[in-house]
Amino acid sequence: MFSLFSIRRRGIIIRTRDSLLCVCCLLKNIPRLSSLPAATSFSMRSYSAVRPLLEAKCISSPLEFSLVQRLDMLGVHVARNWIPARYMSKESFELKTENDVVRFSMGRIVDNNGSQTKGKMKTKRVKMSKKAKLNELRFYRLKAKKKITSPNPEVRIRYKLEKAKRKEVWLIEKLRKFEVPKAPAETYDPEILTEEERHYLKRTGEKKKNYVPVGRRGVFGGVVLNMHLHWKKHETVKVICKPCKPGQIHEYAEELTRLSKGIVIDIKADNTIIFYRGKNYVQPQVMSPLDTLSKDKALEKYKFEQSLEHTSQFIEKLEKELEDYHDHLARYKKAKDGTPKDSVINMCLDNIHCKVLLS
Numbered sequence: 001m002f003s004l005f006s007i008r009r010r011g012i013i014i015r016t017r018d019s020l021l022c023v024c025c026l027l028k029n030i031p032r033l034s035s036l037p038a039a040t041s042f043s044m045r046s047y048s049a050v051r052p053l054l055e056a057k058c059i060s061s062p063l064e065f066s067l068v069q070r071l072d073m074l075g076v077h078v079a080r081n082w083i084p085a086r087y088m089s090k091e092s093f094e095l096k097t098e099n100d101v102v103r104f105s106m107g108r109i110v111d112n113n114g115s116q117t118k119g120k121m122k123t124k125r126v127k128m129s130k131k132a133k134l135n136e137l138r139f140y141r142l143k144a145k146k147k148i149t150s151p152n153p154e155v156r157i158r159y160k161l162e163k164a165k166r167k168e169v170w171l172i173e174k175l176r177k178f179e180v181p182k183a184p185a186e187t188y189d190p191e192i193l194t195e196e197e198r199h200y201l202k203r204t205g206e207k208k209k210n211y212v213p214v215g216r217r218g219v220f221g222g223v224v225l226n227m228h229l230h231w232k233k234h235e236t237v238k239v240i241c242k243p244c245k246p247g248q249i250h251e252y253a254e255e256l257t258r259l260s261k262g263i264v265i266d267i268k269a270d271n272t273i274i275f276y277r278g279k280n281y282v283q284p285q286v287m288s289p290l291d292t293l294s295k296d297k298a299l300e301k302y303k304f305e306q307s308l309e310h311t312s313q314f315i316e317k318l319e320k321e322l323e324d325y326h327d328h329l330a331r332y333k334k335a336k337d338g339t340p341k342d343s344v345i346n347m348c349l350d351n352i353h354c355k356v357l358l359s
Contacts, residue, residue: 153325161318164311171308178301183291191263191278201265205236205274214241217298219252221288224259228287231277236265239273249273259289 097103128136147159193201212226223239230237241252249271253264262275293301 157318157322164315164318168311168315171304171311174304178293178297180291180293198265201236201276202274205238205265208234208236210234211238211240214239214252216302219255220295220298221292222295225288227260228283231281232283235277237275239275241271244271
């Protein structure tokens with residue numbers, strides 16, 4: 001199908017877009033365009049009203065015969081089956097034939113009363129030029145620079161505080177993406193060890209040199225995988241946590257117990273945990289649990305956590321500075337209100353005392 005064409009016939013120029021009805025009207029029982037009214041409106045659902053025009057061809061000259069052959073070669077005869085399927089909406093088009101020129105007016109909605117209303121115009125998104133974007137960025141930078149270099153300390157502190165709080169919210173949103181839903185806990189029979197067995201396993205674990213490091217990434221899938229690989233030939237394995245915050249070693253012990261189904265034998269002061277695989281240990285098919293992060297994701301999460309920790313500390317520091325500044329203003333205002341009277345009285349007393357001494 002062709003969507004835009006131009007036909008010159010007997011000095012009449014016909015232009016249309018996205019429609020073949022005009023061409024069909026030229027080839028049917030309409031001898032001239034001037035016989036049409038000045039403005040003819042067709043509804044998209046009223047195709048049956050103009051369908052008789054498409055039933056038979058009326059050719060009155062050899063020129064029109066050659067035109068019919070060319071249009072048939074271009075595939076205009078397919079329009080009879082194509083137009084009813086396309087025009088199934090409530091929209092309509094208006095056919096204007098002023099000065100022997102056919103024009104289509106699209107985008108009008110026909111109401112039930114027959115009145116025509118203009119359809120909703122789509123708002124075009126205004127694209128900013130590169131220069132406009134640079135000017136906008138320059139404006140915000142100058143605005144921030146004015147606040148940073150302001151002579152008022154409160155303005156400077158509040159600007160830093162707002163910026164830090166925005167960063168804190170952004171970091172919290174980033175960390176939410178790394179939250180992995182925990183898998184349902186599997187039912188297993190925890191083994192009960194006697195004191196003698198615990199003492200023996202503790203001494204055995206201390207003597208052996210096999211260990212699994214837990215670094216800045218924390219507990220992730222690779223740590224549990226390494227524990228299962230050690231348990232393939234050893235009953236016990238040491239988990240060394242460095243760096244480790246105070247109290248974090250117990251969180252690591254609980255998390256590793258849940259993921260590896262091992263038994264904690266001892267937690268030492270140097271942030272070392274001794275794990276026992278169990279008497280009835282069977283190596284699982286998937287040694288790295290699905291509800292854990294990968295190595296890269298764990299490192300990325302650690303960086304966001306560090307940034308959030310430092311940002312929170314910076315926010316506390318700024319809030320304290322702002323509070324101290326307000327206290328300083330209150331003390332200065334109070335001193336300013338009471339200073340003049342006291343200074344005048346003291347000066348008068350000093351003068352009297354000096355005169356008495358001189359006399």
